[in-house]
Amino acid sequence: MTTALPTTAGGPPAVPSPGDRAPRPAAGPLDSLVAAVPALREFGYWMRRYRRVWRGSVVISVVNPLLFLTALGAGLGKLVDAHHSGHLAGTPYLHFLAPGLLAASAMQNGFVEGAFPVFQSARARGNYPAAAATPMRPGDILAGHLLFVAFRILLSGALFLAVVAAFGVVGPLRALLTAGPVLLTGLAFAAPLMAWAVTVDRQSRLNGLYRFLVMPLYMFSGTFFPIGQLPSWARPIAECSPLYQGVALTRGTALGTVHPGAATVHIVYLLVLVAAGTVCACRGYTRRLHR
Amino acid sequence: MTQGGAAAPLIEAAGLRKVHAPRGQGAPTEAVAGIDFRVRRGEAFGFLGPNGAGKSTTMRMIAAVSPVSGGTLRVLGMDPAVQGAEIRARLGSVPQDDTLDTELTVRENLLVYGRYFGLPRAVVRERALRLLEFARLEDKADEQVEALSGGMRRRLTIARSLVNEPEILLLDEPTTGLDPQARHLLWERLFRLKQQGVTLLLTTHYMDEAEQLCDRIVVMDQGRIVAEGSPAELITRHCTREVLELRFAADEQAGHAQRLVAAGERVEALPDRLLVYADDGESALAAVHATGAQPLTALVRRAGLEDVFLILTGRTLVD
Numbered sequence: 001m002t003t004a005l006p007t008t009a010g011g012p013p014a015v016p017s018p019g020d021r022a023p024r025p026a027a028g029p030l031d032s033l034v035a036a037v038p039a040l041r042e043f044g045y046w047m048r049r050y051r052r053v054w055r056g057s058v059v060i061s062v063v064n065p066l067l068f069l070t071a072l073g074a075g076l077g078k079l080v081d082a083h084h085s086g087h088l089a090g091t092p093y094l095h096f097l098a099p100g101l102l103a104a105s106a107m108q109n110g111f112v113e114g115a116f117p118v119f120q121s122a123r124a125r126g127n128y129p130a131a132a133a134t135p136m137r138p139g140d141i142l143a144g145h146l147l148f149v150a151f152r153i154l155l156s157g158a159l160f161l162a163v164v165a166a167f168g169v170v171g172p173l174r175a176l177l178t179a180g181p182v183l184l185t186g187l188a189f190a191a192p193l194m195a196w197a198v199t200v201d202r203q204s205r206l207n208g209l210y211r212f213l214v215m216p217l218y219m220f221s222g223t224f225f226p227i228g229q230l231p232s233w234a235r236p237i238a239e240c241s242p243l244y245q246g247v248a249l250t251r252g253t254a255l256g257t258v259h260p261g262a263a264t265v266h267i268v269y270l271l272v273l274v275a276a277g278t279v280c281a282c283r284g285y286t287r288r289l290h291r
Numbered sequence: 292m293t294q295g296g297a298a299a300p301l302i303e304a305a306g307l308r309k310v311h312a313p314r315g316q317g318a319p320t321e322a323v324a325g326i327d328f329r330v331r332r333g334e335a336f337g338f339l340g341p342n343g344a345g346k347s348t349t350m351r352m353i354a355a356v357s358p359v360s361g362g363t364l365r366v367l368g369m370d371p372a373v374q375g376a377e378i379r380a381r382l383g384s385v386p387q388d389d390t391l392d393t394e395l396t397v398r399e400n401l402l403v404y405g406r407y408f409g410l411p412r413a414v415v416r417e418r419a420l421r422l423l424e425f426a427r428l429e430d431k432a433d434e435q436v437e438a439l440s441g442g443m444r445r446r447l448t449i450a451r452s453l454v455n456e457p458e459i460l461l462l463d464e465p466t467t468g469l470d471p472q473a474r475h476l477l478w479e480r481l482f483r484l485k486q487q488g489v490t491l492l493l494t495t496h497y498m499d500e501a502e503q504l505c506d507r508i509v510v511m512d513q514g515r516i517v518a519e520g521s522p523a524e525l526i527t528r529h530c531t532r533e534v535l536e537l538r539f540a541a542d543e544q545a546g547h548a549q550r551l552v553a554a555g556e557r558v559e560a561l562p563d564r565l566l567v568y569a570d571d572g573e574s575a576l577a578a579v580h581a582t583g584a585q586p587l588t589a590l591v592r593r594a595g596l597e598d599v600f601l602i603l604t605g606r607t608l609v610d
């Protein structure tokens with residue numbers, strides 16, 4: 001016959017249990033942490049999903065920069081360097097390009113991780129409504145997912161940096177320092193995107209934004225060439241782009257050329273984007289999940 | 292003993308309203324237009340009504356995932372607007388649309404969901420085993436949900452809702468999509484949960500389900516409660532003991548309906564048949580023959596909840 005376990009609150013038992021009453025297993029320290037910080041439960045969910053695909057994602061994160069840096073940095077770079085380009089202030093093109101690409105890939109990761117999974121999860125049959133039916137608050141769900149996005153940006157960035165270091169562009173210490181700007185750049189895109197994606201009802205809008213926002217930013221934010229090369233009217237526009245701020249900070253940190261004053265401006269700019277995005281996202285999540 | 296005593300209702304709604312903001316331009320819809328009800332601990336309480344009546348909206352407000360627009364709602368003595376998370380911790384919820392993760396396995400879905408309640412990993416793992424058995428999905432435990440049939444997914448959703456050993460179980464059309472055997476099995480399981488003291492709230496389109504499971508029913512229509520009572524009470528209060536079902540050739544039905552009404556019978560016309568309400572179906576049939584009508588088929592049956600619904604709203608439940 002079946003018996004039932006009593007609930008903790010002394011309320012009525014609910015789940016039928018087979019056979020003898022099993023002793024309640026002890027909770028570990030990780031369990032206590034997860035019980036105290038609900039956001040970690042959502043983070044755990046995304047990690048569980050990531051466990052299925054991590055190998056492929058790691059390979060891509062290594063192969064991608066390898067190809068780009070070989071073709072553009074080492075290949076195209078030889079041509080550029082042969083012309084003694086004064087615009088790079090004596091920096092070899094590979095050294096100029098690598099941190100730029102790194103920041104741009106952080107943006108891309110921020111977009112890919114912040115837009116599509118959020119859109120999928122927010123749909124009627126998605127993960128968010130499932131989580132919202134439990135004690136999780138919309139803010140917990142957001143925080144946990146944002147934590148996972150940060151993890152993905154950092155992991156991809158670290159692998160990218162390892163490749164950059166292998167090319168001899170940065171030493172291990174500079175590589176470690178550069179992880180901060182990479183994370184900040186990625187989150188400056190991810191947080192506002194999450195705020196927006198949770199309100200979106202059609203996937204085509206995400207694709208549209210990628211084509212019309214991310215691609216132009218990628219090209220014209222000082223990633224491949226200094227923005228000094230742009231026509232004078234376009235320069236201030238490029239300087240306002242969040243990717244330019246991220247590229248400047250990442251490059252300055254990686255090459256050790258950043259001025260403290262300029263770095264502060266970049267950091268504040270990016271932090272404001274992260275903070276504003278997170279606040280808007282928190283409202284958007286609540287409106288979407290509790291309606 | 293029950294906490295709070297038998298007098299305090301577990302769920303209490305007074306003048307409860309929900310207005311959905313319009314999508315794009317257009318008028319806001321009042322999905323729930325001021326309803327009152329009380330649910331006692333251990334009761335099985337049913338919401339019956341046609342599509343769009345406001346059943347799911349009401350369930351979502353009780354589940355503390357949809358803020359109320361007006362009136363008051365107390366669940367387990369708490370206000371969902373203030374203590375939503377505390378309420379949700381003690382509820383189980385089966386939404387109308389499954390929200391399973393199709394990329395994860397059956398077992399993983401149970402584990403992830405259990406973790407959302409902050410339960411220790413080992414506890415969740417042990418409960419998942421029992422719930423797999425409850426849903427009779429042991430064979431499928433390590434398959435992706437993607438590979439499950441609709442009915443299996445439904446069973447998994449129901450099993451998942453029990454992972455926190457809830458005091459109240461909210462079931463929004465739990466057996467839609469289940470085959471008859473699975474439905475009867477589920478009814479048996481729900482009945483057992485009820486015997487263990489779990490309070491059940493369910494919405495359904497199936498009269499047999501409501502009659503089998505519910506101690507009390509409210510009939511909803513267009514956001515309002517139009518009747519309340521036990522299934523038997525509702526039938527005696529609003530309906531006759533028996534119903535005579537008549538089928539005529541399509542073009543003749545309207546004329547016969549008028550003649551029967553003129554002869555003093557209570558008649559409801561459905562697209563394909565006439566229903567004549569009478570405490571004695573056989574004598575009603577004799578009266579029909581007396582008007583000279585020649586129905587293609589005539590059937591006398593006991594009145595049920597669908598008849599109550601038809602009389603109250605002029606519409607059938609399942610359309």
Ligand SMILES: Nc1ncnc2c1ncn2[C@@H]1O[C@H](COP(=O)(O)OP(=O)(O)OP(=O)(O)O)[C@@H](O)[C@H]1O
Pocket residue numbers: 291311312314320321322340341342343344345346347348349387
């Ligand atoms: N998120 C929403 N936004 C706008 N309107 C909504 C929303 N959800 C429900 N409605 C509207 O509220 C009304 C009641 O819907 P609800 O889902 O509560 O009905 P129901 O009784 O559960 O119907 P069914 O039997 O079809 O499940 C309908 O008119 C519906 O269109």
Ligand SMILES: [Mg+2]
Pocket residue numbers: 346347348387463
């Ligand atoms: Mg519904």
